[in-house]
Amino acid sequence: MEPKDLAERIRAGDRRALARAITLVESARADHRAAAVALLEALGPSEGALRIGLSGTPGVGKSSFIESFGLMLCDLGHRVAVLAVDPSSARSGGSILGDKTRMERLSRDPRAFIRPSPSQALMGGVARHTREAIALCAAAGFDIVLVETVGVGQSEVMVAGMTDLFVLLLAPAGGDELQGVKRGIMEMADLVLVNKADGELKPAAVRTCADYAGALRLLRHRPQDPEGFPKALCVSALTCDGLEQAWEEMETLAAWRRDSGAFAARRAEQAQGWFAEEVRQGLIARLERDPGLKARMAELGAAVAAGRANPVAAAAQILAALDR
Numbered sequence: 001m002e003p004k005d006l007a008e009r010i011r012a013g014d015r016r017a018l019a020r021a022i023t024l025v026e027s028a029r030a031d032h033r034a035a036a037v038a039l040l041e042a043l044g045p046s047e048g049a050l051r052i053g054l055s056g057t058p059g060v061g062k063s064s065f066i067e068s069f070g071l072m073l074c075d076l077g078h079r080v081a082v083l084a085v086d087p088s089s090a091r092s093g094g095s096i097l098g099d100k101t102r103m104e105r106l107s108r109d110p111r112a113f114i115r116p117s118p119s120q121a122l123m124g125g126v127a128r129h130t131r132e133a134i135a136l137c138a139a140a141g142f143d144i145v146l147v148e149t150v151g152v153g154q155s156e157v158m159v160a161g162m163t164d165l166f167v168l169l170l171a172p173a174g175g176d177e178l179q180g181v182k183r184g185i186m187e188m189a190d191l192v193l194v195n196k197a198d199g200e201l202k203p204a205a206v207r208t209c210a211d212y213a214g215a216l217r218l219l220r221h222r223p224q225d226p227e228g229f230p231k232a233l234c235v236s237a238l239t240c241d242g243l244e245q246a247w248e249e250m251e252t253l254a255a256w257r258r259d260s261g262a263f264a265a266r267r268a269e270q271a272q273g274w275f276a277e278e279v280r281q282g283l284i285a286r287l288e289r290d291p292g293l294k295a296r297m298a299e300l301g302a303a304v305a306a307g308r309a310n311p312v313a314a315a316a317q318i319l320a321a322l323d324r
Contacts, residue, residue, distance in 0.1 A: 010136060083134065147159055
């Protein structure tokens with residue numbers, strides 16, 4: 001299908017066309033990459049959707065939270081897209097992609113769209129083409145896009161560079177609470193939600209929330225945000241307690257940033273970062289495609305492994321070859 005035809009079907013809300021388009025932008029084939037570029041150009045800018053990144057360690061209940069939260073948003077009249085990133089094997093490159101099966105109720109809702117994608121060993125908790133997938137979902141008319149990261153720890157800050165709000169999910173009674181997630185990811189979070197605040201775990205969740213609320217007050221206040229942010233709240237994906245309040249806080253923060261101009265400035269900065277990342281990835285792809293450079297890479301790599309060449313000097317030779 002031609003990119004223009006695919007773009008028209010996406011704008012019309014065709015879910016199969018959207019799934020096909022995401023598969024296209026995720027492909028590494030040269031002809032698919034060219035078609036993906038043409039498709040994104042045909043669609044043009046899609047700025048309407050609110051993009052929310054969600055991160056947290058494994059077992060915190062990200063999928064359960066997203067299902068309950070997504071269903072609530074759908075009931076409020078929103079159309080919700082979920083981009084769930086699953087870890088890829090460092091050996092085989094494969095991924096389980098099981099998030100859709102863990103969100104069975106949400107996946108059946110016609111107002112929601114769930115797309116699991118492999119991380120392809122990319123660091124930062126997101127997939128290589130998550131930005132493109134976000135743009136496609138926005139073009140298809142989804143007004144809220146939730147990006148669920150892999151869930152591997154404090155390095156998952158890349159999602160903050162491609163979303164409007166960054167939510168950190170934590171579990172209660174996880175041991176040394178304030179060491180559970182380090183300052184790096186804490187500084188990026190707009191909202192800290194302590195999940196599983198129900199049943200026997202509720203008292204522990206309340207204590208954990210209080211601990212993080214105190215820790216957040218020690219961080220430097222961001223001038224682009226209203227007083228009181230970032231905040232820590234208790235939620236329960238099981239009983240849905242706290243979900244409405246969490247959404248109200250997200251709406252409040254997003255509205256504040258829009259009115260202050262911080263929202264547009266953030267998106268402009270993210271677009272610039274996307275451009276720079278595409279250039280970097282393009283240079284790497286060029287190295288891999290050029291037979292001469294690829295052979296030289298293998299030759300210098302063997303020399304480095306054998307101790308005959310310095311890694312920094314060898315890399316400088318490859319970069320110098322790009323200028324010729």
